Amino acid sequence: MANHAHNPVLAELRERIEQLEGGARRARQVLPFGVTEVDRSLPGGGLAFGALHEIAGGGGGTVDGAAAALFVAGVAARAGGKVLWCMARPDLFFPAVTQAGLPPDRVVFCESDREEQVLDAIEQGLSFRGLAVVVGELVRLPMTASRRLQLAAEKTGAMGIVLRRWRRQNEASDYGQPTASTTRWRISTLPSQRLPVAGVGRARWLAELMRVKAGECAEFEIGAPDAKGRICLLPTAIDRADQTARRRSLAG
Template identity: 60%
Template sequence: MPSPLDQPQLAALRERVRSLEGRSALNRLTLPFGVPEIDRRLPGGGLLMGALHEVAGGGYGAVDGAAASLFVAGIAARTQGQVLWCVTRQDLFAPALAQAGLPPGRVIHAELSDEATLLACFEEGLRHRGVGAVVAEVAKLSMTASRRLQLAAEGAGTLGLAVRRWRRQPEAADFGQPTASVTRWRVSVLSSGVLPTPGLGRARWLLELIRCRAGESADFEVEATDGSGRIALSAPLANRSSAPQVAGIRARR
């Protein structure tokens, strides 16, 4: 009968298992949103670094797609160092990224000829330890490609953000297919907040966490990314009852 494992062997085996699951010490680092209602639903209290995350617009139009990009820009803005942003279209709008806290001086803009080349650039960028985050705008993301990206992110501890954009409506169905991403988000534009005087209030989004590995799914009504890259739960309207209530969050079951 084989002898039982001694303590050092058992500890080494456990660490190996954690590493294979993408939970090594490097990958336990997280990037909190700074919104307790959101962070408490994410393992570790924030977005896992050294991991792949997906974000898409809630609809097929350009407005929701732009909101998804701004949400990602706010996340990338709160990392340290340069941000590699990979695209196949000539429509990356630097002033909008700057308003979300990501100035042009921090962005390395890579324009690729097709999605295959973009995915290769995405993977190589994730393997580079000198960038704070890598963003790639992709229409389709297969399980095989996402696994490669996830492994690259885990190995270097780099934050990977895939913005799902579609040229045609049928391509949107690919977003429902399983991938190796740690979280999957959807962003939809809501009516802007009401100001005490006539004018345009701060933009508001419906933020849906539709998949979270080892975490919970939920919906949040939030105020859009500000100049520091941060979002906030929507404040109750001035004429709303002051009775205690849970506002701005709906748990998904």
């Protein structure tokens, strides 16, 4: 009988099978938001690892773009592990990112003045085992490129996030084009949460889940990430009106 104990071909085959099975297990893992209404809109109850996600500001302005970046920072903060952040414009205000729960010692920055090189850096980062999240700032994301990023994320189990940023308002129309991303989000700023005393309340955003594989679109009014990257669900204007009406009826 042949001795298979030290057969290099079988050993290599076992290693490849373990890698494939390990990648499949990681791909099935998700990162819950910890908000029931949001998590139940996502297959598996959270943002999938081993997958690509797109996030953009609700408009072409700086304020919505900054809100989208902080939303991404909150996700990366809760994911744990090292984060690679690829960008073409070195204008990320890191003190705000730190307030969203992502400390500087967990982030490796990759800067380039060409978007093609940023795209290559994202793909290489997703192909490298050892990163929890790879964030890349892009204006455009062609279907072919998004498929490469999705496949790279599936192989390593890392979470890929493309933060879409526009230099001009007309570039925002590209966000409606199809890609291979698992989810697509749009973050818009709203008036901050009211306080019972004078002051500025928690930043309030409209988070639109515009696309999700094997799920349905939804939108939520949320509070910005806290120091641990956690968002919260805030009452909508309709909810507040209902609460006011109930209080008045009880008082009457």
